[in-house]
Amino acid sequence: MAVGKLYMIDLSPPVRAVLLTEKALGINLEHKELNLLGGEHLKADYVKMNPQHTVPSYMDQDGSVIGDSHAIMAYLVGKYGKDDSLYPKDLYSRSVVDQRLHFDSGSLFPLLKTCVLGFTRKGWTSISDDIIEQVKTSYDFLNKFLQGEKFVAGPKVTIADFSCLTSVTALGLIIPLDEKLYPNIASWLKRCEEWPFFSAHSEGFAKAKVVYGSFTKNSSKFFAVVLVCAVVAQVAVAKVTPPPTTTAGDFMAVVGPRDAAVVPQMGWLGLTVRGILTGNNLVSWLLTILFLNMPLVALVDVLFTVSCVGGVSSIGVLGNILWLLTQIILGPLLWILQLRSLLANVINSADFIMAVGKLYMTDLSPPCRAVILTAKSLGIELELIETNIMAGETATPEFLKMNPAHALPTYKDNDGTAMGDSHAIMAFLVGKYGKNDSLYPKDLAKRAAVDQRLHYDSGNVYSLHVSIVFPMWMRQSEGISQRQLDSAKSMYNVLNTFLEGNTWIAKTASPTIADFSLATSVNAINVVAPMDKATCGNVVAWLKRCDGIPHYQEVNKKGKISTQVFSNA
Template identity: 35%
Template sequence: MAPTLYMVYPSPPVRAVLITAKAIGLELELKELNLTEGDHLKPEFLKINPQHTVPTLVEEDGSVIWDSHAIMTYLISKYGQHKESLYPKELLKRAIVDQRLHFESGIAFPRMLQIAGPIMRKGKTSIEPDDVKLAHEVYAFLEKFLDGKKWIAGSHITVADYSLISTISTLDLFVSVEENIFPKVKTWMKKMESLGEYEANRKGLEMSRETIESKLTKKQSTNKSNLMVPSIVNVQLSPTLHTVKMAPKLYMIPYSQPVRATLMTIKALNLDVELVEVNLLNREQFSSNYTKLNPQHSVPTLVEEDGFVLWDSHAIMAYLVDKYGKDDSLYPKELQARAIVTQRLHFENGILFPRTMDIIRPVIYQGVKTVSSAQIEAVKEAYNFLEKFLEGNEWVAGKSVTVADFSIISSITTMDVVVPIDAKAYPNIYSWIKRCEKLPYYNLNKKGLDEIRVLIERNLK
């Protein structure tokens, strides 16, 4: 019996899964939900997926996986071994694919939603310069990723291409990818469109196009005069950042949530890693030296002795466990268990981290003194999701500690600074936090948390 996929065609994450299934020749039983009628909020669906998202995959044995990235990597690992290159087993190649997947879930897809949401749900009828800036920043990152590469993650097509093409082709409906500005991205899109499996993207994309065009009355011009790309600031880094002598080396700042999660993983694995601080307040992450390592100019960034560079905490943690772990308990190899951990990592990247940063970035960097009611409600919604995940589980992905706990505890404890967690309202989360605090490596979260707490509390009223 084929796996069942709960879906709607216009959804970019759904389309990414459909492209993947077509690429490996897997027939899925498709169950289309009517989101406008609230099918995803009905009790029967919430029992399957408390996060009430599409796509959601249900196997014949009743096992459930949601989040497109978790589903795609699971399907390749279980049903697509004849096309292993789509999600390679070789650690360095897989780590790059994972980073690109997290770029899609944490950067590209949220920014697409940021542009689409007001148009699709709030009656906005035009694309404004701020929308163009958001889209161009995504395209500019991709332009860097594609420098010297045929595909998003290297010389071969992977699930990272499938994931990103579904979002980028949708984003292109709002803010066009101009060939004279982003030639590599445009060439990549044309190559994707020539693939047989791309047919699985077309139906939903055309449905999206019709809806978007019916709502927009004005589309902002995207010429060079209004091009907004990530700026590169000529800032000198501390001397230790100019050469790579030992491995592995982690560029970091202690108060960063992703850094704290990575440091907990490193400690749990008992690894000896050289730490190099990057002063974000002084914008060292934008220096030419640093952007050569990581064009996304984020922390943490890992550099191995052989010069291999990897960024995004989720990709780094998975890579470190796979390469250096004495066992796989922190990131299990069993496919369904790993898929759940992967889903939780993307939940942190796509839900928890952005909602936290939506509050603390303006507070720390822009002098904002208050937290809006809408921001508070968004955080409480995230708490509700996590409370459900922890029902019947000691840890966020099951009965054992995994890298998902490290990732989520860093965000949840930061959220707690601005929206305190009520033990009565969220007993599962409260108990889980207490368990995390007893872990022998939790102090690596606490140290950075104390630093960020000072930065937040001195700015908030």
């Protein structure tokens, strides 16, 4: 019995990634082949289900609908997997898989899409050196990911292998992969062929190879039929508040008025020295720290005070005995407690909050700003390390060990784990430090919606930002092309459809990390390719709501100004 319906064509690499997941899980999906050339993906009912009108789309038995192959695979493993091996629950292991998935959606597949559209819509007769170099760079990154590893995210097969495999093999038909230059990829591909479910990829891939064989690479018709069905369908055509610093007022409620009176003049250290010299409030402090029992504290304080005045009264004798016992038995413990209080006072001060990790970043980068906004929303502190890409700071051996893709942002947690890709970093931070799941829901259907939007950012929005802004920064472009303006318009229209009847981008009641990613990317693109406010009212209203997210304007302001400066230079 089928657990859901998959709208597909097996010539599509992302579809084949979902088919691999289906077979690996041992489940059955109803396969609904779409006639893309006949425009079935453009019909109103399909567009309502998937505003991007792409394949694959998945409808579960419970009515949940998901677009984007990466989100579909994660959903299927979460709901139907007998274990988590294909998509680990361990936060770090999952972050590696997420990074590889976004490497596919943000690098491998967009390059494939660019080539296909070039031959089918733009009249390419050959592939430019620039595209060839970009593909080779992606091959090189993947080869480094596989250094010392059996599979792309570690020793075991994951859904990241399914995505990268289907995209790389398709790219290899356009720009062949040199096994001598990329031996790790070559060995990995051979290991993939050993999967018992490999036929879920090989059958559809064999059809593609036959179609490719009908054309030559220099033909103006190259890929006119080849992947127009397979890839064009993938293109949318249209902080918890930190503990307060301890003050005299806070301290008065604990140690009583007599000791509190000296705090403003002497401070913590002065009060500690006074206590050690007089010995008349050590037990008070100990009892206060351990029990917070004010009547008992007051009694002992009186005993010690009488003993310090002198005399042979029974109270004075008792007080001296208590003082002596305190020094002999409890003295070392009290020193530790006092030292702890001193350290806590420093650590919790407004000027020093312990960072949970290091973020290598630059304010110019929308993904970096999305991570910073996530940290602030979680109430955690990150040590921000401004990193100069142009000076080669991301190409050092130390940096490459953390992130072979030498990209920003890169995050290194205090436990030593390091990861790249903003989307994977945000998910990791929410999983490890979030007090609830509002930023990244645990409910599978809701999370799938967030994942789909995150991958839409990787493959469509941020990738468009890179194609427009980076050449301007590098002085390789004098402005934005009409093609890029058209792409921006299409992107705005898709986002406007996502937001129809919704407050936030993933149909949630409050902002998620998908809002952080897309809003920072969209704001950057809007500087150089302004949206039509008349036709994108939902996007305009959403961005205005984003301005109301705590810390959003603070985090985004500097980067937005930098983008304006560079684009106008």
